[in-house]
Amino acid sequence: MSVLTQGPTLLFCPGDRPDRFAKALARADTVIFDLEDAIGPDSKDAARNPVAEAAAAEPDRSVVRVNAVDSPWFDADVATLRAAGVRNIMLPKAADIEHLRALQDFDVIVLCETVAGVMAAPRLAAEANCVALMWGGEDLVADLRGRSSRGPGGRYHAMIEHVRTTVLFAAAAEGKAAIDAVHIDITDLDGLRREAGEAADMGFRAKACIHPCHVRPLREAFSPTDDQIHWAQLVLAESEACGAGVFRLGDQMIDGPLLAHARTLLERTLNDPVKPPPR
Structure with a gap:
């Protein structure tokens, strides 16, 4: 069973906070146990096994975001998850189809969050083990050496909206699901609802989030009235x-x-x- 059949909310949970694992699973449709951006370099090795155990225990509702391919932690992440029988992973900063092909025994959510990744989105979506594409605005702006993905009113710049639709189109062209990026302002629930409603209208299957308080508004936004x-x-x-x-x-x-x-x-x-x- 695909994690994307569980519902439209995917909640990121820091991999070094096992005390939050059960709470996250109780709140969201799917939990993304994060070994990448949510934890610092000194915590990555210690977090790996607890994350693998938690994800293996909930295989239909868990995804693990591993560290990027060019990081010093990627090989150990993949080996540990493979040994634990974890099936669903998220590949950050994806851009090379050969990296995806090396993960044939995993169902991969491909995260397009660099210029190279966005340009490669159609090729990545065409790979058999790619089950979904997700995009990320903040890493993309960092890759561009920009300052912000949003204007003063809180809405995405036109360039970022273009990336959003590019990834959506690439996924749809291959019959794959598209996942909308997180809304980084935790307290801006009105902006979250607006953004999630747009995503649902456009054809995104789900939206990721970074805080449990975002789960209910996301579910409501993705539910037809x-x-x-x-x-x-x-x-x-x-x-x-x-x-x-x-x-x-x-x-x-x-x-x-x-x-x-x-x-x-x-x-x-x-x-x-x-x-x-x-x-």
Whole structure:
């Protein structure tokens, strides 16, 4: 079972905080145990085995973000996870398909967060063991030697939005899932909801987050509203009743693409652990 069938929230948890592992699993749909950015160099070796044990114990709800391929910890991360039977990993700063091919025994969430990684996104998505693409704005700006991914109003710069859609398109072209980047302002729940709603509308399957308080707003943002469900039910019922390829429903002209939107809304509702199926 893919971790991406569990729900739309993926919560990062520092790998050197085993006291938080159970709490994170209780809150989010999937937990990303982080051996990379969330912990310092002096903690990486000590964190590796506890993370491997925790992820192996919850194989359908756990992902481990290993350290980057060019780091001094990558080989030990992969060897430990392989020995523990961990299946799901996240590969940070991915850019080379050969690195992905060396991980054939893992299901890999590919993290495109460098210029090279964004440019390589279509090739990375095409690899058989790539199960999803995720993008990261902050590392990308660091790679560009920029100052911020967002403007004064808190919204992404146009360049970052371009990267967001580039990764989404690369994943969709290969039939893979796309995961939206984290919202780094912990207290900005309104901005989080707006950003998550945009992601759900555009076709992202999930969004990662860095704090447990983000889980509920993300689930709500990815769940179709009652009005959306009602509209989808009406569209599909009218389509079945009239049998026409194109028909009018209120002020809308309904054709193939809108029928697809309606089906997607109801599929998301049926698969949503928060909102019950429509009656």
